[in-house]
Amino acid sequence: MGMSAFYGPPKPEEDMIKLIHHSINSGVTFLDTSAIYGPHTNEILLGKALKGGMRDKVELASKFGIIYTDEKAEIRGDPGYVRAACESSLKRLDMDCIDLYYQHRIDTRVPIEITMGELKKLVEEGKIKYIGLSEASPSTIRRAHAVHPITAIQLEWSLWTRDVEEEIVPTCRELGIGIVAYSPLGRGFLSSGPKVVENLANEDSRKHLPRFQPENMEHNKNMFERVNEIAEKKGCTPGQLALAWVHHQGSDVCPIPGTTKIANLDQNIGALLVKLTPEEMSELESIASADEVKGDRYMEGLTTWKNSDTPPLSSWTS
Template identity: 80%
Template sequence: MAKPCGVRRIKLGSEGLEVSAQGLGCMGMSSFYGPPKPDSDMISLIHHSVQSGITFLDTSDIYGPFTNEILLGKALKGIRGKVELATKFAISVVDGKREIRGDPAFVRASCEASLKRLDIDCIDLYYQHRIDTRVPIEVTMGELKKLVEEGKIKYIGLSEASASTIRRAHAVHPITAIQLEWSLWSRDVEEDIVPTCRELGIGIVAYSPLGRGFFSSGAKVVENLANDDFRKLLPRFQPENLEHNERIFEHVNEMAMRKGCTPSQLALAWVHHQGNDVCPIPGTTKIENFNQNLGALSVKLTPDEMAELESYALADAVKGDRYGGATLSTWKNSETPRLDSWKGE
């Protein structure tokens, strides 16, 4: 197994934000991946992460909802200056119905609420979690720009935005990072989104770089999922697709054995090798898994090895969409109305 090495720092975007080359996704500590984990255990994990050099922490107000930000607020006591903290807004749940909002009043209210839950004065990186397809991105960005000017946030990010939306947003105020799903089995972003980010000098934050746990243990990952784990609803984890996708894992696992690392380290190293403007944020709730993910930073891949890995997971080799029809896929890579055609709220 690859051993952890010193964590290098990278510049995320061109506005000055510097983060650890790998981050820690905190979602699963509180929601979506089964029951919430004990606060004390998760705070210990977060402290271990920071002590290990992984200082870029990722949360959102929808994780819980709200409870993950509260957890991070507790964990940051005494170490706030050592971390780069990212959170998100835009997903509202009212009476069990999910809604995406980017109107100025909601942007401001969400930011104020996150600051309070996190018990901090300023958010390092504030993302629009999904794009409101009813509100021009220029309107949303205008309010985010005001929050930067007021010192409530330092840098602005978007998640799951289309290339044209990214360009329009960046024209209002520089975007520091785009968060997107990128892994060996989720590579559609390479065609349009990633080149746009690089053209504009925007950093890339890769969520689910381990395929939501698939590249840790393959099809076996489903055996240990809690009843309320939302991965049970995802197309790629359905039996008819999972059996097919298991072949990808078998190839990755065989190559990992040759290289003396774990399959998850190999899959994560592949993301790292996409460039120094890419920061993957694998999530975990266990210190042993965190340490294993940390070891991916020391796995080196040659161009031939990169090509071999990619040959296992070509687009037509993966069965199933990354989201189901009733989830957030509706807002994937979203467009917004033109500003000159908008009649206001």
């Protein structure tokens, strides 16, 4: 995402293709994009980067469901849109099939069974292999899974975002659904601490997030300082420690840290070498309890983007 949108201006294409190639050559096998990153330009970038034999080395995920019009976000999950979005993504990626296709955000006006019905057809047609959801409630996940198996749920999970542990993670595990943790580095906070705010470009969306506001950051920095102390004892960076904590949640969890720099990518890969004892996990979790973090993870008005429900199937009229 950060290569093309939301975290400041787009980065040079040539540099980003080199970074993607470096990641694959380093053993990274899972890449995550979306139609809204850019919009559209990140899918085009990934399509270019995966030419020449690279495509077969990775599982590629993309997403549909968010449209920006007049700087307002609209969420859609109606069948006609689902199909058109998938076919447009395939063209931009210049591919015949997307490995994992997520509903990026849940359309709270359309029963999930209707959206899933169209996604199931796309699987049957060979345009996508697997289906995922992002920011879906436990009941939405169950209803979707009853139509067609859900392969992965993408959710925000990190040391400073742990509400998913209450209901959503147990639901995924009960149903045998993989978990993809986005923003595992707390949008840069867990790797850089409060100073991350000092270097944000004017266009960076993090400037508007509640947790990054000065009054909340003043409180949140205490958590970072304690995480950093443990990292120093472990001989790793705070970012590596935070990523290792997510890795230690289980083999069904795959974090997707984003980066635009090769050095940071290498550091993220190094997190796999950090081993945590049960005592260290417990210590980190006590530092990162819910009351230790101030500020919501999204701005007011985007609350429907979090763990969303959909109306009952009986309410649908096409």
